[in-house]
Amino acid sequence: xxxxxxxxxxxxxxxxxxxxxDVEATTVIGAIDELESQWPGLRDRLVGEGPTLRTHIHVxxxxxxxxxxxxLEPRSRVxxxxxxxxx
Amino acid sequence: xxxxxxxxxxxxGCFVLESDASRRDWTLRGPYCEGxxxxxxxFDAGTGSIYAxxxxxWHGSAVWRSRDLGETWELSSEGISYPDDDxxxxxxxxxxxxxxxxxxxxxxxxxxxxxxxxxxxWSLLTTLSGQPGSEAWDDPKTQPPGHLxxxxxxPDPDDPAHFWAxxxxxxxxxxxxxxxxxTPRNRGLRRDWPSDWEEVGFCVHKLVRSPSDGQRLYQxxxxxxxxxxxxxxxxxxxxxxxxxxxxxxxxxxxxDRDTFYVVPLDPGHGRVxxxxxxxxxxxxxxxxxxxxxRRGLPQEGAHLGVLRQGMxxxxxxxxxxxxxxxxxxxxxxxxxxxxxxxxxxxxxGISSVEVAVVDS
Numbered sequence: 001x002x003x004x005x006x007x008x009x010x011x012x013x014x015x016x017x018x019x020x021x022d023v024e025a026t027t028v029i030g031a032i033d034e035l036e037s038q039w040p041g042l043r044d045r046l047v048g049e050g051p052t053l054r055t056h057i058h059v060x061x062x063x064x065x066x067x068x069x070x071x072l073e074p075r076s077r078v079x080x081x082x083x084x085x086x087x
Numbered sequence: 088x089x090x091x092x093x094x095x096x097x098x099x100g101c102f103v104l105e106s107d108a109s110r111r112d113w114t115l116r117g118p119y120c121e122g123x124x125x126x127x128x129x130f131d132a133g134t135g136s137i138y139a140x141x142x143x144x145w146h147g148s149a150v151w152r153s154r155d156l157g158e159t160w161e162l163s164s165e166g167i168s169y170p171d172d173d174x175x176x177x178x179x180x181x182x183x184x185x186x187x188x189x190x191x192x193x194x195x196x197x198x199x200x201x202x203x204x205x206x207x208x209w210s211l212l213t214t215l216s217g218q219p220g221s222e223a224w225d226d227p228k229t230q231p232p233g234h235l236x237x238x239x240x241x242p243d244p245d246d247p248a249h250f251w252a253x254x255x256x257x258x259x260x261x262x263x264x265x266x267x268x269x270t271p272r273n274r275g276l277r278r279d280w281p282s283d284w285e286e287v288g289f290c291v292h293k294l295v296r297s298p299s300d301g302q303r304l305y306q307x308x309x310x311x312x313x314x315x316x317x318x319x320x321x322x323x324x325x326x327x328x329x330x331x332x333x334x335x336x337x338x339x340x341x342x343d344r345d346t347f348y349v350v351p352l353d354p355g356h357g358r359v360x361x362x363x364x365x366x367x368x369x370x371x372x373x374x375x376x377x378x379x380x381r382r383g384l385p386q387e388g389a390h391l392g393v394l395r396q397g398m399x400x401x402x403x404x405x406x407x408x409x410x411x412x413x414x415x416x417x418x419x420x421x422x423x424x425x426x427x428x429x430x431x432x433x434x435x436g437i438s439s440v441e442v443a444v445v446d447s
Contacts (some may be wrong), residue, residue: 009145012121013162044164045146049176056145079296 002031002072007082010046014039023078028059029068031078046080058083090447091401092156093409094137095417095431096125101139103123103157104431108406108444110421113430116257118432119160120151127396128168130364130443131185138206140192148180149367150192152206167192167200168211175214175225182396184240187247191266195236197224197254199266212266219271220257220287222440238395241294251294251319258289261319275322277311292317293337293395298402300344307337307349307395314347314374325374330361336398339424341406345373348380348408348424350393358392365389367398367410369424383427385420391416396439403444411437 001022013015025031029051036043046053050069051068059066060079072078093104093113099119123141130137139151141162149164169175173195181192190202191212198214215221224235239253248265251272258273271286283290290309297303304315310333311326326332333354340346347370352358359368365384368377385391392413402409408420415434420427 007122007145009226013146041163044149044168045143048147049168049171049173051171054145054147076322 001074002078004031004035004077004078004080006080009082010042010080013045014042017042027068028061028066028070028072028078031072032068046072056083057081088447090156090252090445091403091407092130092443092445093399093417093419093430094128094130094139094439094443095411095434095437096128096139096396096437096442097437098124098156098413099435101125101128101137101141101151101157102434104417108403110401110403110419113419115431116157118151118435119157120162123149123151125151125438126180127182127439127441129183129185129441130445131190132445133185133187134205135445136149136205138183138185138190138192140183142179148177148194150180150183150190150202150206150209152203163207163209165207166196166202166211166263169196169198169211179236181236181238182240184242184250186242186250189247191240191250193237193240193252195255197221199237199252201241201266203211214270215252215254215260215269218260218287219284220254220270223283224254224257239291239294241296241304243296244298245301251293251296254287256290258287259294259319267341272315272319273322274320275315275324276308277324279310287325292335294338295337295347297339297344298341303339303344303373305337305339305347307334309333312337312347312349312374325370328377334357334393335395336393336410338398338400338408341400341402342404343371346371346423347374348398350398350410352392357390357428359390360392363388363390365391365418367408367420367424367427380420380424381428383420383429384427385429393403394438395399396441397437399442400442401442401444407442409440409442411440413437 023031058081095102100122102117128139142148149162151162174267179195200209201212241251243249260269313322331351338348417431
């Protein structure tokens with residue numbers, strides 16, 4: 001199970017979603033789709049047309065900057081960051 | 088007993104100002120929509136719902152909806168995207184329109200999406216492809232500076248298949264078949280720049296239609312205020328007498344087709360009210376003459392900006408006007424603009440103001 005950590009801007013949009021979620025997936029996009037199945041609409045908050053990660057959403061897998069197709073290990077830590085923007 | 092709700096879209100969420108029919112005392116609720124930048128919030132009288140078009144820099148564009156006058160909110164963007172292989176992206180949802188049993192949202196890059204289930208799901212209605220000018224707005228290399236989008240949707244309350252759409256920097260288009268086919272409606276408008284097209288290439292900032300005469304339209308253009316007496320088929324300029332030909336906001340009186348309001352701004356980089364004097368201008372004769380409305384508005388050091396959706400008018404017998412500034416003030420008049428009062432301050436920068444009168 002990957003240990004997925006989500007930004008504080010995301011959790012208020014989906015009742016029951018917590019900052020840390022364990023997800024069974026082999027890629028980043030697989031993990032996002034797994035979350036989508038439990039919280040419909042979540043994928044669109046992180047992924048735009050392409051599909052690509054939204055411009056200011058950064059994903060790190062085991063502390064390495066990653067993309068949607070980055071593979072996950074069974075115990076990977078996935079940090080989803082709402083990167084610096086706005087003000 | 089009725090309630091007057093002023094929906095205020097800001098850079099940090101949607102707020103609701105509420106009063107009764109007297110509109111003397113106001114309470115403020117919000118922020119809603121989790122503090123997302125809200126570009127336009129409307130009330131749909133047909134369903135009693137509020138819709139707010141919002142675009143988060145992190146989480147993309149969505150339309151928020153409230154079925155209880157703003158107490159609770161949900162969002163959806165299901166269907167608000169171009170196909171993955173299209174090349175265009177939805178970077179912002181800009182403007183909303185409720186018509187009969189559907190809600191439309193205009194987006195950037197230019198397109199209109201519709202919802203027939205109260206904002207839960209959306210589908211692409213049109214990109215106005217094939218219209219003169221569309222090849223330019225669909226090609227990033229030929230676009231003018233800034234983003235182009237659908238900035239204004241104007242309904243015909245008597246015919247849901249009939250409405251107007253404004254493409255930023257291109258002009259106004261009219262449809263009479265629900266959005267399947269379109270006709271440019273810019274004849275007679277002024278432009279101070281070259282254009283490859285005769286019918287388009289105009290910068291329409293705000294288009295409004297008289298509730299008391301469907302043939303009477305007004306617009307605040309990048310260069311000049313204009314009036315149409317034939318449903319937008321032709322336009323004549325009515326700027327003379329105003330301190331500037333530039334501005335964004337416009338509103339037409341609910342019961343008198345000849346009374347129209349604008350907020351002229353300095354046309355340079357500042358784009359604020361001239362001389363630091365907050366002023367709304369009114370014509371009562373269709374633009375032949377203008378009068379400044381200043382009573383109750385700050386007249387010293389008030390360098391205020393008002394954006395295209397930043398002024399609204401209600402439908403009560405003594406019409407109320409509401410102006411929201413890009414520095415977070417809301418001013419209201421309950422006597423058709425003669426006198427004003429500040430009814431909110433210290434809000435985030437205001438993108439839109441709309442008003443609804445509902446039975447409680």
